[in-house]
Amino acid sequence: MRAPTLEVTDTPDQEDLEAIGSALAAFNQADVGPAERKALAVLVRDGKGLIVAGISGYTAWGWLYVQWLFVAESHRGQGLAGQMLAAAEAEAIRRGCRGAYIDTFNPQALNVYERAGYRVFGALPDFPKGRSRSFLSKTL
Template sequence: MPSRPEALTITLAYSGDARTQAAAALYRHNIEQTGIDDRAAIGAELCDASGKILGGIWGRTELGLLFLDMFFLPKQLRGRSHGSRLLMAIEEEAVGRGCKRAVVETSSFQAPQFYMHHGFEEFGKVEFGIPGHARIFLRKDLP
């Protein structure tokens, strides 16, 4: 006799706990498939003399890749080499962790030129619903 299907429902929701549990299960699956358990948070922060964090770059390292998730500097600090210094610091740390490549996604109105100036190359683009703008995917080989 065939088994009866379970009564399952789909709810449109965003539950931090459910997302955290799913992320942990997915990571366990990745470890089972690769035999590598090396995911680690990474970040570099720009602080003032009092220690207040003004901006920074954050992401993770995993499977030989540096994933850049967020990079922020207040407008008044841009164009003064702080971003370049932050990127260099996080790349050096990632190389020390064994990373061979870096990956980032940004918006056309954010910082693609900054990343390209620092050796990243575009490998994908998805147009937004806003004419003339897109999500841009970039990669870079690390030394």
Template sequence: MSAFAEDNSPEFAELAKQKIAEFNALHWDAGKRQALGLKQVNAAGELVAALAGRTFGNWFYLESFWLAEAERGKGTGSAMLGQAEAIAKARGCRYVVLDTLDFQARPFYQRHGYQVEWIQQDYPFAGGNKYFMTKSL
């Protein structure tokens, strides 16, 4: 058996994603996948809130959601999440899926109606957990 060449470059990672996308295109129209991104900047032009994901078919995949410490507890996160869910619903999505770690935002998502579907234990380290959560829109 041949040795495999190691390639940890971002370009190779993108190429691997592209190859999967090409295969998937044989089975569904991935062109209907749409990015969904929201941001808020302060008066100085600094990013203070960011939400990014994508919609496809029945699902909104919430990939990244971040708030600056100064924005937490002010309702910014709840408002941004609500707006993203509304956009996803208007695009025909019926569900949201996301993942979050122990030290991130599981209680926040639970307050907004998300349910833990599965826990990946000992992630990213022993004693840690990654929670996969969903919500019906």
């Protein structure tokens, strides 16, 4: 029997990544049950139909994860982030979620999330250098 080999690459094959994801999903399902992962997006469009703000994330295991939240500079300061979070949370509740989480290293975003009821439960200093990456959660 050949010994396993270790490979480090910055160009992994999509097939290899899918093999890792499938194996991990199977392990997790056997360990804690099905994730019932489902995408969730909140989109804000301008009068021309262009996206000026949005949330991309998913629900799984009874939690909402907000992976990306963006508001175009021209639309900041109008409360869109809070409105989008509220819409995503409402959909997550409809899906049976009991909590939400998000992370950021942007101080302004941190303030927005805290105003929306999220609380910091952990942080990584100097991620990136000179900033802290904060991890926040909220009970729904």
